[in-house]
Amino acid sequence: MRVTRFPLSTTRETPADAEIVSHQLMLRAGMIRRLSAGLYTWLPLGLRVLQRVERIVREEMDRAGALEVLMPAVQPAELWQESGRWEKYGPELLRIQDRHERDFCFGPTHEEVITDLFRREIRSYRQLPVNYYQIQTKFRDETRPRFGVMRAREFLMKDAYSFHLDDAGLEAEYQAMRETYTRIFERTGLAFSAVEADTGAIGGSVSHEFMVLADSGEDAIAACEASGYAANVELAPAPPPEQPRPAPGEALQEVATPGQRTIAEVADHLGIPASRHVKTLLVEGAEGGLVALLLRGDHELNELKAEKHPAVAAPLTLAGAERVEAELGCPLGSLGPVGLQGVALIADHAAAQAADFVCGANREGYHLIGVNWGRDLPEPETADLRTVEAGDPSPDGGGPLAIRRGIEVGHVFQLGKTYSEAMGATVLDEAGQERTVTMGCYGIGVSRVVAAAIEQNHDERGIRWPEPIAPFQVALVAIKPEQPDVAEAAEALYAELMASGLDVLYDDREARPGVKFADMDLIGIPHRIVISPRALQQDTVEYKRREDAEATAVDRSEIVTWLKNRTTR
RNA sequence: CGGGGUGUAGCUCAGUUUGGUAGAGCACUGCCUUCGGGAGGCAGGGGCCGCAGGUUCAAAUCCUGCCACCCCGACCA
Incomplete structure (x- = not known):
């Protein structure tokens, strides 16, 4: 290609509204142009890169035996009503009407359409397993699209869906897809990591995310170099400490802490480090009342873990200051587990391990010191509630965890029967019995891979493409x-x-x-x-x-x- | 959706406080000089100052409403 026939439209100045380096460089290099919030045109230079990524994805999916299809971007509401997601999905689903006032949506994902296709096309277990994929434009009406194509509303995604007679078949395909994804990301020339992940609202049991490692990544990964363990920090368990709890050494005492609200303020005021505080977070319980979650002062609540606890209402909802004052008669900053009336207590393992700790006195302006479980208050119910931190032991016993940043570019799920049951996707088995199939689904954010590649490969002069995806x-x-x-x-x-x-x-x-x-x-x-x-x-x-x-x-x-x-x- | 901010040339921005001929740099066109890491000179082209009302002799500037976009937060298969 000659530059005289290929307008480069590079710019020296960085556009004002581009925050992250990949967005800035994609604009400066003339790869993309913004049309509207979260909507981008790919210029010839950018499209070349996008197509390089697409080609690798397509070749590897084909090699793995997946079958390419192309489904409509616009989908009828009836299918979404059938799966129940027309009600559940919320405002992120772009709903539209045609001239007959029939409801449609612009597909943010294609489980419904593929499950419908499957139930019409596949009759027999002998046609299984089957894995369909497509490379399609998706639309998710994000409340705040940002970072260019990294988090756009319209984006290019490869999504694949597999169908199986039983869990063993699903498991085998899942492993095959993990290997395929590994090959795909190796071929792109990017440094990445496959991590254990939460399945989120899509449901299912097992899932892994593929993360491109970059300091600007929105996700945090807990990784153990020694053992190879890696998980999204949302998910990484923080097991109970191995050492026994120290014996009580101090007497319970109430001390004045006027105007001190945060752990940091109280720790500073008393000269006792935050790690010897226990903080009390009130959330709505599954049965309607309030539940107190107790964490060490220096630890962070993991919302995902908390809302999975049977006593806690999902989604996790922190009780407001007004409600707490009305029901318990003290401000949030003075809450503590001692003598807390009518509220269930759940302590994180590390908080339950604390001895001679500090906590709120349930009285404005006062805290308790020298508090001990079993002596000053009953032994609590314990659970894993906190987010792991760098230096925590790896859950597989392999050594200390490090926290790294990553950009999610791929996600594989064992979906199970959520959609096949709701939509009646069945085949006849060997015995002539109708059996509901089980499903897996596998996504790659193709346009996001391009941005992630730049986040990982650039210098002060511009982009440094890995050769496999260079324009x-x-x-x-x-x-x-x-x-x-x-x-x-x-x-x-x-x-x-x-x-x-x-x-x-x-x-x-x-x-x-x-x-x-x-x-x-x-x-x-x-x-x-x-x-x-x-x-x-x-x-x-x-x-x-x-x-x-x-x-x-x-x-x-x-x-x-x-x-x-x-x-x- | 809550809070904050910005809309002026293709891009980055002055000008708005205090109403009076719409500007700069980059980019673009032509000519001249220059020529190994984003050159210089001269001459040009390009604007419904986000939109709609209002005030005024006169509005980019003041007032009202709307729209778009950005940032922080909440949200996020």
Whole structure:
């Protein structure tokens, strides 16, 4: 491709509303343009990258035996009413009406459509297992789209759905998909990690997320280097400490803490570290009353764990200050488990381990110190309620956990029978009996992979594409192309490179060298060849990788072989 | 949805306080000089100042309403 036929539309200035580096660079490089909140046009340069990712995904899905389909983006409400999600999904579902005032939605996902397809097409266990996938535009009406295509409303997703007679079949396909995803992300050239994950509102039992590792990632991962354990911090268990609880050493005492509300303030005031405090969080209980969740002062409540506790109402709802004052007669900052009337207590394992601890006195302006379980108040019911932290022991006993940031680019689920039951997806088994099938589903955020790749691979000059997804492999820059000998040599080399199957962007503009170098660096092409009058005299050209500081002189006659030995696709 | 902010050239922004001929840099077009890391000069093109009302001799500027976008929070198969 010639730059004179491929408008680059790069900019030097960073658009004001782009916050993260991938968004900034995608705009500056001329990959995408915003049309409206969360809606982006992919320009030719950006689309090339998107299609590189798509190609890898498609090849690996095909290799794994999945079958590509293409389902409608717009879906009739009836299917969603059948699964129950028309009511449950909420405002993130874009609902639309046609001219007959029939209800439709723009698909945020396709479980309903695929399950409907399956029940119409597949009759017999002998046709199982089957795995259908598509690469489709989805729409989710996010309350706050941001970060460019990282969290857009409309985005490109690969979604796959598998159907099985039994759990063993599902399990096998699930493992096959995990391996396929691993191969896909290895092929993109990104550093990633597969982590245990929550199944969320989609239901199901087992799931893994594929995370591209990047400091700007919105998700936190708990990982143990020694054992290879990795999980979303939402999910990573914090088991009870192994050491026994220390014996009480202090007497219970009430102390004045006027105006002190937060743990930090009280800790500072009393000179007792936050780790020896127990904080009391009141949430709505499953039966309607209030439930007190007790955590060590330096620990953080894990909302997901809390709302899974049978005594706690889901979704987790913190009791408001007014309600607490009305029912318990003290402000939130003075709550404590001692003598708390009519409220069930659930203590995190670490909080239950505390001795001689500090807590609120249930009286404004006072705290208790030297508090001990079993002596000053009954032994509590315990549960895992906190979010793990760096340094916590790995749940598999493998050593300390580290916390890393990641961008979720893929998610695999064992869905089970949620949709097949609701929608009557059955096959006849060997005995001629009708059996409800069990399902898996497997997603990859294709457009998000592009943004994640940039988050992970950039420098002050621009993007540094991993070669497998780069828009071009080789940048060919002619310096002084207005000189006939340069133009001639450049044209000849361009033709030769194209003929050898390399994907080349030939900068044949009559621009200053600095402009061309800056553009090629910004758009991140992995290999660069420069043809100049100077080099031509030596019968050489210059070669440089995007990440190199210095160029190498290579004999003109050897450059194609040289490149062939250094490119990877 | 709550709180805060911004809408002026393709982009980044001045100008609004105190009403009086709509600006700069980048980008774009032409010419000249320059030519190995985003050059310089000269000359140009490009604006319903978000939209609709209102006040005024006169509105980018003041008033009212609406719309769009951004940030923080809540939310988030």
